[in-house]
Amino acid sequence: SDKSATTTPVASTAAGATKSPSAEPLKKVKIQLKWVPQAQFAGIYAAKEKGFYKDEGIDVEIVPGGPDVIIEQQVINGAVDIGVSSFDSLLVNRDNGLPLVSLAQVTQKSSYRLLSKKSTGIDAPAKMKDKKVGTWMGSQQFQVLAFMEKNGLDPKKDIQLVKQGFTMDQFFGDQLDVATATIYNEYYVVLESGVKETDLNVFNFDDAGVAMLEDTLIAKKDWVDKNHDLAVKAVRATMKGWNYAIEHQDEVVDIVMKSVTAGSTTKQHQTTMLKEMAKLVRPEGFKNDQVGSFVDESVTRTADIALKYGLIKKPADLTAAIDKTILQGK
Amino acid sequence: MIKLDRQWHQAAVIACWIAALLLLWEVLAWLLHNVIQVSQPDSKLPYLHKVITSLQDNLPTLIKQGFTTFGNAMTGFLIGAMFGAALAISMSLSKTVEHTLTPYMVASQMVPIIGLAPILYGILHDPSLSRIIMAGYVTFFPVTINSLRGLRSVQPEQLELMRSIAASTWHSYLKLKLPSALPGLFAGLKISAPLAITASIIVELMGAPDGIGVLMVSSLYYGAAQVYMFWCTVLVSIAIGFTTFLMLVLLERWLTPWQPDFRESRRGGS
Amino acid sequence: MNSDLSQQKVEISVDGVCMVFGKKGKQVTVLQDISFDVAQNEFVSLLGPSGCGKSTLLRLMADLLQPSSGQIIIQKEHPREVRLRRKFGIVFQNPTLFEWRTVRENVELPLEVMGRSRAEYRSMVDQLLETVGLTKFKDYYPWQLSGGMQQRVAIARALSLDPPILFMDEPFSALDEFTKEKLQFELLEIKRKTNKTIVFVTHSIPEAVFLSNRIIVLSANPGRVHSVHHVDLGEDRTLQTRESKRFHTLTASIRNCFYEESVALDDQIG
């Protein structure tokens, strides 16, 4: 928070004059990231750095995630106010009784790809029969299952699902024939390791029509009820941040680079990540003010897949799962 | 004079060991890269000299993150050690307490942090307090087990002596049981201190802004380009663990000079 | 039991005490039906074959063990009360020193436990160390002392509380004759000055005769009172006492009765 105060004095004083005339103290909001600080969350970092949150009278603390952080638990326990989770994950948590709602949908398209090395000869989904397919398990395995079924494979029998770690070593070490990768990170990790794009077969869930919605902002139901205005402002600022990030990618990568753990990643990597994220958050045909909105078709598809593969046991109550009033801003 | 000599000697021995191990590392790495020619040799065991180069390049970062982790670890360690010792004392007070608490203590160690953390957050609603408690939670067990052994193995005659002078429970702990449990306590602490590094790294994985653990996970996540960084973080965590261990070794020598191993040699001078 | 005790104040009364060791099925009766009284300011020695239960008896009187049956009353109370009021000092058969304390600190232990202030007892402890001849060694640790020196530390420690009752288990057994004699005189002097009641275990018949008002000879397997001997050598014991006819007669008669008993025992075992 001190960072934004020093780096964007103009923006914050201007905001102070117009938006919060009574100079109320900033309201604190904690936002839990799904993973370590990186360009996947560029919108949030941009909103913070450019003073969009402050303009709304909010002081945001960004809480990094990690392999042992379970976003829904963090939100439910009140450790944070808003979390970046996956929409499929939200549905399953709701199905298990956790009173969570989604406030906005950050990514509109699936980032997941299945990768295989050309050398394995797996150049069509049908060739994945009896192969070891890596997935991160949890709720994320279900679009893999849907993908298999769509391609005529029995997801229970015809493939061997293997849990994939957060490194791609299993893929490199041939412990996996097919690996899951996000287009914004693992795919480039593979490329950076020296594998050529031409040596890879890439399968896209979206193209197969089995994509589930990913990054979404969630909060606890009663927190939203009590802090509706705050939620509206936080979401609005975040989406403003995303638009800014998409439009000023070079600048925002620099902002993100200030928050990543020094020495663990390169600017180039984050630049690529933001470039890919931009396509997911504001896909072609999406307007600025649509960023964060829920596309009914994607939402229902996600819920349908979840139900079909037993991720959730009862049909999702989508009107309750999504608090549409937040994006509408009233 | 003699003492100093001995300490220098010890330092030299340790230096030799470290040198030997590093050499072994380089040789193994060479074997992996050139003789056995495994796939992805760098992620199995990279060349040490490359790791060291990376260590030099990233030294400021590593030192900064290392200190963060070290600080958190020490907080957790102190809490864990105190809690562990307190638990050992209460268990030594009565067999009933021991029998009652032992299963819970053992069971508690089976609950992975990932299961415990949400509940802890749910109870405390305070992330920093929760983290400290989690770090302590991972470290207390060895301290309890070893201190309890120490407390329970007081010579019966020494206990009788304390009874004969009607020493209060407080006194018999202060003047007899604690001093004679100190060697055991230190054995436990020496196991726990490096473990506290692990604990604080685990806690960092629960969403900390920085620390060696964050660096470790990130460099794994960002893949082969960061493999040397990953091994640097492993080296740093080992180095911190080693430092805490050595600090305890010195503290033990200073606080319990009567232990047979620390006594002046019985052999006559010159 | 002892007619001539009737006019004196009974300090300790042991009444039908039995002591059984071991678990069910493998029990050993160590003491059987022991009864005797000790008057105030009396010096009573316990004599008996090795393993007959003298140390056990002392522990029973000091409330460090509970009799299997029978009872012990000290100053009209349960030994426990007496112990809690710190009315006795005890010297164990082994020195039982705390290895983390210097000679001086070992002697000060009971005083610390009683909560006395250091200033108060400083000179008194110096005096005691002088008495047992360890002034020069007051900053030594137990493992730097000879066997006899350790035993003297234990004696000084028991005396430091200045208790009205002293239980001493072969306190002089590791001392040379000169030191022993010196300490014997000191002990008698202390007893005279401060009106102490002393129960003393020894294997030396002359020592027992020289020091005691009464000698209780125990027989073994199980330990029983074999005979009680009154030592009518008067209250003042000097170097001459040892040369006196009566001293030798007494010594001889006790030795005789002791031998009888031992031979009987030997036959019984052999």
Place this chain on the structure above:
Amino acid sequence: MNSDLSQQKVEISVDGVCMVFGKKGKQVTVLQDISFDVAQNEFVSLLGPSGCGKSTLLRLMADLLQPSSGQIIIQKEHPREVRLRRKFGIVFQNPTLFEWRTVRENVELPLEVMGRSRAEYRSMVDQLLETVGLTKFKDYYPWQLSGGMQQRVAIARALSLDPPILFMDEPFSALDEFTKEKLQFELLEIKRKTNKTIVFVTHSIPEAVFLSNRIIVLSANPGRVHSVHHVDLGEDRTLQTRESKRFHTLTASIRNCFYEESVALDDQIG
């Protein structure tokens, strides 16, 4: 040094031995210029005030300590060789029993170490336990024994090897007179039968006189040879020996010289 030794075979020769303890700057000379010889099959007792260095001297002869200067030759060799050939047994001042071994197993320890077969020594150990009167206690653990019983286990353990040389540090000090006397006779008998050379530390002048061929009186601070006394009571010592005139003269004369020395010492310290 001793003219009448010239015709006998010298078994142990102590020559100008000094022993200094402690670190530089804080050194204490415990033994100074000790010289004496022990002939084969001789029984030599060491007498001296508590803390004068008797146990230290025994340790030096047993190659458990190295003299600061001077040398010790046993059977024409360095004590080390003699130790390695297991030519001596030693009884320490403390029983030093292994708490995880029963009485029997403790006695068998040296035999096991020598690699003898159990079948071979089984009956011999039984015999030894019989000798020290512990047959009934052979399956007891050390903490279930009285002080005197523990000491007897240590004696049996030293004898179990049947070594030509025995070093014994106050072995009978915790035994009652009858048991002690019995074991004294046994010891003499064993010595006679197996031609042992014995160096014996004791505080009892009569015991020394009764057992020894020669008595070496040490003075303290630092330990030096004060005087050497030949005990001309013949080789056969019986109950009558103790009653003999010569026995009493010897005892008295040693006591005198001992007192002189001690008084001098006392003046020196006090």
Place this chain on the structure above:
Amino acid sequence: MKEVILSKDQQAAVSTLKSLEEPTRASTGKVRAGYTVIFTQPMKLFPYFFGLVFLLLWQFRGIHTLFSLERYQLPIPSDILTAMRENGDILLIYTLYTGVEIIGGFLIGSLLGWLAAVAASFRPQAGAGAISIMASLNAVPIVALAPIMNNWLGDGVASRMGIVSVMTMATMAVSTYKGLRSIEPSYLELMTSYAASTRQLFLKLRLPKALPAIFSALKINMSTSIIGAIVGEFFIASRGLGYLLSDQIRLANMPLAWACIVIAAILGIVLYTIIQLVEKRFIPWSISNR
């Protein structure tokens, strides 16, 4: 109970009670004496009683009320039991799978640590340094071990055994080394006087003396092994209790996740108790076992 007191000598009863208050070497002999068992029995039952109360409190949400927790955060025992019953087959298979990792890793790690300590004790001048380096292995977190072991040993059982081995080695090494080294000089002198070989010195003196410390290390290692195997499975395994736990906890299926935790805890207590029993058998002479 009152009658028992009155039927005996008052004093004896008092002393019996006293001996209960202050358990010492004294009372062990005493407690056997018939009637005192009545007094000790409730004390012996207390742990079970306490456990029952704890369970009831948990089941009827006393704990939830106390800490204002919801059932979806901490499921109640009956939920967990139901989850266990419904997933009985898979839980059994996974328990066996994880059990193999636990026990294999535990044995290998403890053995390696023990061997290191033994080797170091023979040459303490060089060994002490090696032990301190080994001790710092405890500072390598599972997050780092898991990928390393995966790269070295694959993603099967061996990988977790590797993790567990590394995690248990240091504890055993430090503890055993301490036990082997802290020996009163007079005992060493005794063995020296027998010209005992280094081997004999080790077998007959150092090792028995170190047994209590070794058992302490085994106890600590037992729980380390379980946590190591389970958390090790979080990262890469596709089977085992830890895999199931991490998966279910992400799916917020708390009853099944807690079923895994409960099974791990029971497994831990059982294995720990076995070690305790073996300890009682092996070192009946240790002061705490007398």
